[in-house]
Amino acid sequence: MLQADPILQTKDLSVYYGANRVVTEVSLDVLRNRITAIIGPSGTGKSTLLRCFNRMNDLIPTFHLSGEVLFEGNNLYEPTVDATDIRYQIGMVFQRPNPFPKSIFDNVAFGPRINGYNGNLADLVEWSLQRAAIWDEVKDRLKSSALSLSGGQQQRLCIARTLAVEPTVILMDEPCSSLDPIATLAIEELMRELSEEYSIVIVTHNMQQAARVSNYTAFLMAEGDRVGQLVEFGESRQIFTNPQDERTEAYITGRFG
Amino acid sequence: MEEQANSHDRSEAPRPRNRRMWHGVPLERVIGFFLFLCAAVSVLTTIGIVAVLVWEAAQFFGEISFFDFITGTKWTPLFASKHFGVLALVAGTVQTAIGAMIVALPLGLLSAIFMSEYAPNRIRGLVKPVLEVLAGIPTIVYGFFALLFITPLLRDVSGGISVFNGLSASIVMGIMILPMVSSLSEDAMRAVPRSLREGAYALGATKLEVSTQVVIPAALSGIVASFILAMSRAIGETMIVTIAAGQNPNFTLNPLVPIETMTAFIVQVSQGDSPTGTLEFKTIFAVALTLFVFTLFMNLLSQYIVARFREAYE
Ligand SMILES: Nc1ncnc2c1ncn2[C@@H]1O[C@H](COP(=O)(O)OP(=O)(O)OP(=O)(O)O)[C@@H](O)[C@H]1O
Ligand SMILES: [Mg+2]
Numbered sequence: 001m002l003q004a005d006p007i008l009q010t011k012d013l014s015v016y017y018g019a020n021r022v023v024t025e026v027s028l029d030v031l032r033n034r035i036t037a038i039i040g041p042s043g044t045g046k047s048t049l050l051r052c053f054n055r056m057n058d059l060i061p062t063f064h065l066s067g068e069v070l071f072e073g074n075n076l077y078e079p080t081v082d083a084t085d086i087r088y089q090i091g092m093v094f095q096r097p098n099p100f101p102k103s104i105f106d107n108v109a110f111g112p113r114i115n116g117y118n119g120n121l122a123d124l125v126e127w128s129l130q131r132a133a134i135w136d137e138v139k140d141r142l143k144s145s146a147l148s149l150s151g152g153q154q155q156r157l158c159i160a161r162t163l164a165v166e167p168t169v170i171l172m173d174e175p176c177s178s179l180d181p182i183a184t185l186a187i188e189e190l191m192r193e194l195s196e197e198y199s200i201v202i203v204t205h206n207m208q209q210a211a212r213v214s215n216y217t218a219f220l221m222a223e224g225d226r227v228g229q230l231v232e233f234g235e236s237r238q239i240f241t242n243p244q245d246e247r248t249e250a251y252i253t254g255r256f257g
Numbered sequence: 258m259e260e261q262a263n264s265h266d267r268s269e270a271p272r273p274r275n276r277r278m279w280h281g282v283p284l285e286r287v288i289g290f291f292l293f294l295c296a297a298v299s300v301l302t303t304i305g306i307v308a309v310l311v312w313e314a315a316q317f318f319g320e321i322s323f324f325d326f327i328t329g330t331k332w333t334p335l336f337a338s339k340h341f342g343v344l345a346l347v348a349g350t351v352q353t354a355i356g357a358m359i360v361a362l363p364l365g366l367l368s369a370i371f372m373s374e375y376a377p378n379r380i381r382g383l384v385k386p387v388l389e390v391l392a393g394i395p396t397i398v399y400g401f402f403a404l405l406f407i408t409p410l411l412r413d414v415s416g417g418i419s420v421f422n423g424l425s426a427s428i429v430m431g432i433m434i435l436p437m438v439s440s441l442s443e444d445a446m447r448a449v450p451r452s453l454r455e456g457a458y459a460l461g462a463t464k465l466e467v468s469t470q471v472v473i474p475a476a477l478s479g480i481v482a483s484f485i486l487a488m489s490r491a492i493g494e495t496m497i498v499t500i501a502a503g504q505n506p507n508f509t510l511n512p513l514v515p516i517e518t519m520t521a522f523i524v525q526v527s528q529g530d531s532p533t534g535t536l537e538f539k540t541i542f543a544v545a546l547t548l549f550v551f552t553l554f555m556n557l558l559s560q561y562i563v564a565r566f567r568e569a570y571e
Contacts, residue, residue, distance in 0.1 A: 054459065061377065088461030098452040101475050111460035114470070158456070165460055 007032040007169060007199045008053055008090075012067035015048050015228070017060065023049050023228035025067070028218055030169075035191060035200045037214035037236065039207065041251070044220045045228025046203040050171050052076075053201065054090040055083040071169075088115055091162035095174040097154035099146035099161070104129075104138050107146045107157055111165035124164055132160035133190050152183025159190065170194065172202040176209065188213045207252055211240045219248045310549060313542035320536055326543065332506035332522075334540045335529070341540065343547055345506035349516035350551070352423045353430060353498050354491040356512060360431025361487055365438025366480070372439070373446035374468045385440070392436040400500030403429035408501065417513060421503030424512035430497050434487040441486065445479020446472050478566035485559035489552045495520040519548045 006029035015023035023045040030036045030053075038046045048057065055076060057063040069076045076086055088111075099107050108125040117124065125142070129135040134156040138149070146157055155175060162170060172191075176184040191200055191213050204210050210217055217239040219232045232239060232248045243249040277284040318326070321341045329342020368388070372381050408425040411418050418424065449472050457471045473480065503515030504525050517525075523541050531537035 056455065056459065059455070059458065084458075084461045084463050087459055092455075092459040094452060094455065094459075096452060098450070098456040100453060100456065100471055110457070110462075110470070114460065114462050114466050161456075161460065 005032050006030060006070075007072060008201070009070040009073075010049070010052070010067065011070065013049070013052065013065060013069060014067055015045065015052060015057070015063070015065045017048075018062040021225070021227060023052075023065075023220075024226045026220075026228065026230045028230060028233055030199060030201055031216065032199050033195060033197070034215040035195045035202060035213055036216045036218065037210035038201065038203045038218045038220060039205070039210050039251075040220035040231075041222070042205075043227075044222045046220055047173050049220070049228065050173055050201060050203050051092075053169070053171055054087045054092050056087070056092065058083050088165055089167050090169040090171060091165060091167035092171040092173070093155070093158055093162055093175045096178050097151055097158050099149070099154050099157050101145065101147060103143050104146050104149070104157060105142040108161050108164045111161060115165055128160040128164040129157075131163050131194070132156045133186060134160060150183075152179045152186065155179060155183070155187060156190070159187070163194075167198070169199045169201070172200065174203055174205060177205065184209070207240070211236055219243075219245075219251060221247060221251065307549070310542055310546045313539055314546040317536070317539040317543040320539075321543075330508035332508075332517075334537055335526075335531075339536075341543075342508070343519075343544060345508040346517060346519045346522050346544060347547070348508050348510060349423065349498070349502065349506065349518040350492055350520070350548075352510050352512060352516065353427050353494075353502060353518055354488060356423060356427025357430035357434060357491040357494075358484070358488055360428055361435045361438050361491075362484060364431075365435050365483075365487070366442055368435075368439040369442035369446055369480075370468050370473075373443045374464060374472060385443075388436045388439055391432065392440075394433070396433065396494065396496035397500070399429050399433050400496045403497055403501035415513075419503070419513060419515050421501065421505070421515040422513050423502050423516050426498045426500075426502040427512060429501065430491055430494055433494070433497065434490050437487045437490060438483050441483030442476070442480045445476035445483065448479070449475045478563045481562045481566065482559045485555050485562070489555040489559075492551050492555065493520065493548065495524060499524045519544050519551075523548075 008030035010026050010028045013023060013026045013028075014021055026049060038049060040046055051057045052065065052069050053071070053076070057065075065077065071086065071090065075081070100110060102110070105125055108128050109121050112121060112124055126135060126139075129138060134153055137153060138157075141148075146154065149157060155178075159170075159175075176187050179187065188209065191202070194200060195215075202210075202214065214236045216234065217236040218230055219239065220228050221231050222228065232243060232245045234244070238244075239248065240252060243252060279287045326341050326343050328344065329340060330344045330348075331340035331342045332345035333340045368384075372384060376384065403425045404421075407428055408418075408420060408422065411422070411425055412420075453471055453475060454467050457467045462470070498518045499521040502518060502521065504517050504521060505515040506517040506522065507514060509516065522544055526537060526541050529537075
């Protein structure tokens with residue numbers, strides 16, 4: 001069904017917090033330079049699944065998993081893999097904008113600095129801010145605090161901050177949920193542009209958004225103790241116009257969830 | 258959510274409320290007044306103390322030149338040939354307080370980083386109470402610990418160290434204020450939102466980078482406030498320095514010889530037999546006022562720093 005060239009794959013992935021299984025046997029391919037949306041009701045493990053891709057869940061002591069998560073064909077959870085290397089290649093944008101309490105410039109420069117970037121930092125910062133469509137708004141105030149920006153600007157700054165480390169994949173967990181419709185459209189536009197160079201995975205509760213921006217959509221839901229099972233995965237056009245599974249259809253037409 | 262709640266409130270007609278009364282006065286007003294009285298007690302006490310200090314010190318400065326007092330380096334008010342150069346005592350206080358900070362700052366900050374960023378919950382649950390026990394030990398115990406345990410150790414290392422010295426007092430005082438630094442700094446660091454840490458981890462930061470480049474800068478106002486609070490505590494500390502540092506008002510920063518701090522001098526005079534009203538007795542108030550100015554300055558500094566960094570970081 002899907003053309004090959006996946007950049008991220010899960011194979012029979014189950015994720016647990018302590019004894020609680022919150023993702024159940026998910027096998028999924030995320031394709032290179034495409035936008036993949038993960039949708040589903042609240043609490044069905046969307047964020048958890050997303051955070052497996054950059055090993056963000058490692059920070060939670062009770063977390064463990066079975067199955068595999070592959071990045072460019074290599075298992076991310078191999079003991080020899082350094083999680084900080086992974087996060088450097090697979091960026092993440094969070095639900096609430098979380099700029100550091102530093103200047104706009106230092107926010108973007110943070111990643112390159114810790115990763116030992118030795119090119120021209122000012123150029124890289126400008127390039128990242130331009131890429132994130134926020135350069136014109138901040139170019140005269142790079143030294144002012146990032147916290148003086150509006151929510152939508154902060155979120156684009158966080159995207160710029162992610163781009164500055166030049167990742168290949170960008171994970172976004174409900175990146176627009178704290179933004180107004182105009183800021184949301186700006187971010188969606190940005191995602192479409194970015195998908196030419198980056199592979200993007202986005203978790204969203206907004207069905208229209210998933211339909212608008214994503215190429216592929218994965219629908220997760222919970223049934224009994226099978227929380228976070230993948231019900232359907234395919235091209236977004238097909239999922240939203242002609243879902244194969246009646247549970248998907250029920251969800252996208254708003255009949256439950 | 259909030260908007261919904263508001264419009265909901267507005268749509269309802271205002272309904273009369275039963276105000277509780279107390280002898281014809283709204284209860285809220287009575288409670289407000291009562292709370293005001295409680296606050297007033299501590300304010301009045303402070304004013305009273307300051308007034309007494311200033312009053313007695315003014316009498317002292319009626320006899321002794323203020324200029325000589327704050328610039329002199331010889332302090333011999335109890336001798337036949339009297340000198341009132343408070344700098345000799347100030348040097349003792351500054352030396353021991355700074356010595357204590359040299360011990361408490363790095364250790365306190367490092368243990369705060371450990372407890373806030375590195376320690377698993379189980380370890381933190383063990384370490385934190387132990388550190389806090391340190392804060393509960395009476396200072397007289399610390400004083401004798403310094404004199405009877407630390408000083409002999411120091412003298413084993415080098416025979417040139419006097420029985421009474423600033424170093425031993427500094428070390429033990431540093432241990433005493435360490436829990437203050439570590440616990441307040443840790444609180445400040447733990448208050449840094451998780452989302453900031455995640456933002457940094459997501460860029461490939463290591464735990465050390467997250468701690469030093471995100472958490473500490475974001476918690477800086479709280480950390481600095483803890484330093485200054487600990488410093489005021491060290492400046493005002495009495496027992497340890499009285500017991501271990503000596504009662505020789507040497508104008509020196511050498512930590513190996515006997516010295517005397519402002520607090521130790523006050524103890525010395527209050528224990529002695531200087532009758533009320535004599536010049537010797539009044540020196541207590543002049544020294545106490547000096548001490549008060551020091552701690553007041555530290556408090557103002559801490560408020561300024563907290564306010565300043567809050568502006569920059571929140
Ligand atoms: N740190 C954690 N420790 C224990 N359980 C957790 C933790 N984080 C999430 N969970 C549980 O895992 C399940 C899935 O959570 P997750 O956040 O992945 O859901 P989600 O699909 O992203 O939900 P939402 O749409 O509300 O964001 C939930 O039942 C949640 O309570
Ligand atoms: Mg979520």
